[in-house]
Structure formats: C-alpha cells, structure tokens
Amino acid sequence: MKPIKDMLLKMREELVRDIARRSKATAVSGVSDIGDILDSVSEERTRELDMILTDREKQKLKQIDDALDRIEEGTYGLCEECGIKIPRARLRVVPFAKYCVECKEVIEREEKYTREEPEEAVKKVPMAEAEE
Numbered sequence: 661m662k663p664i665k666d667m668l669l670k671m672r673e674e675l676v677r678d679i680a681r682r683s684k685a686t687a688v689s690g691v692s693d694i695g696d697i698l699d700s701v702s703e704e705r706t707r708e709l710d711m712i713l714t715d716r717e718k719q720k721l722k723q724i725d726d727a728l729d730r731i732e733e734g735t736y737g738l739c740e741e742c743g744i745k746i747p748r749a750r751l752r753v754v755p756f757a758k759y760c761v762e763c764k765e766v767i768e769r770e771e772k773y774t775r776e777e778p779e780e781a782v783k784k785v786p787m788a789e790a791e792e
C-alpha cells in the first residue's frame with residue numbers, strides 16, 4: 661500500500677504547488693503561504709481555502725484526502741458502491757478511485773446528466789426517460 665500512499669501524497673503536493681503558483685499570480689490578498697493553509701484544518705483557514713480554490717481543485721483535494729483516510733482506515737481499494745476490490749491496475753492509474761469501473765461508469769453517467777442539463781430540463785425530462 662505504501663507506493664499508492666506515496667503517489668497520493670505526491671499528487672497532493674503537486675496540486676498544492678499549482679494552487680500556490682496561481683494564487684501568487686492572481687495576488688490573493690492576505691494569503692502568504694498556501695501550503696500552510698492546506699496543511700491546516702482550522703475553520704478560518706478552510707474559509708480562506710474556499711476563496712482560493714476552484715471547485716475542481718477542491719474536489720481533487722478532497723478525493724486525495726479521502727483516499728489517504730481510507731488507507732488509514734484500511735478500507736482503501738474497495739468499491740464504495742458494491743464493495744468489490746478495485747483492480748490494482750486501476751488504482752495505479754487513479755489512486756484515489758472510490759469505485760470499481762462498473763460503478764464509476766454508472767455514477768459518471770448520472771453526474772453528466774445533472775451537470776449538463778439545466779435544472780428546468782431535468783425536471784421536464786426524468787432521468788429514466790432520457791435514457792431511452
């Protein structure tokens with residue numbers, strides 16, 4: 661499990677570095693060291709993060725942290741949906757994968773609908789019917 665943990669920590673580090681670079685470029689006021697902020701868990705710091713991070717970055721950071729949590733808990737590598745072992749090969753490509761490929765595809769399809777359809781359209785076309 662160690663190599664995967666290392667991978668996750670490295671991904672987190674790179675993500676933090678990217679954010680730090682950008683936050684410098686956009687000169688977010690009052691933010692000196694994003695690395696410190698990301699390592700901290702205080703509420704005040706979390707609010708600062710909310711202002712700096714894009715949704716995508718927040719999501720990725722959360723995925724990485726979740727995976728690290730699961731390693732600690734010993735539930736890492738099991739699909740959260742159906743409980744089967746996620747193939748090692750998949751974890752090497754997507755170390756923060758929560759689901760097996762089958763469940764992931766179902767979830768992504770659902771997310772795609774939620775994301776792409778305007779709220780009104782979703783109401784008019786229920787997901788089951790949109791599938792045809």
Ligand SMILES: [Zn+2]
Pocket residue numbers: 739740741742743744759760761762763764
């Ligand atoms: Zn599954």
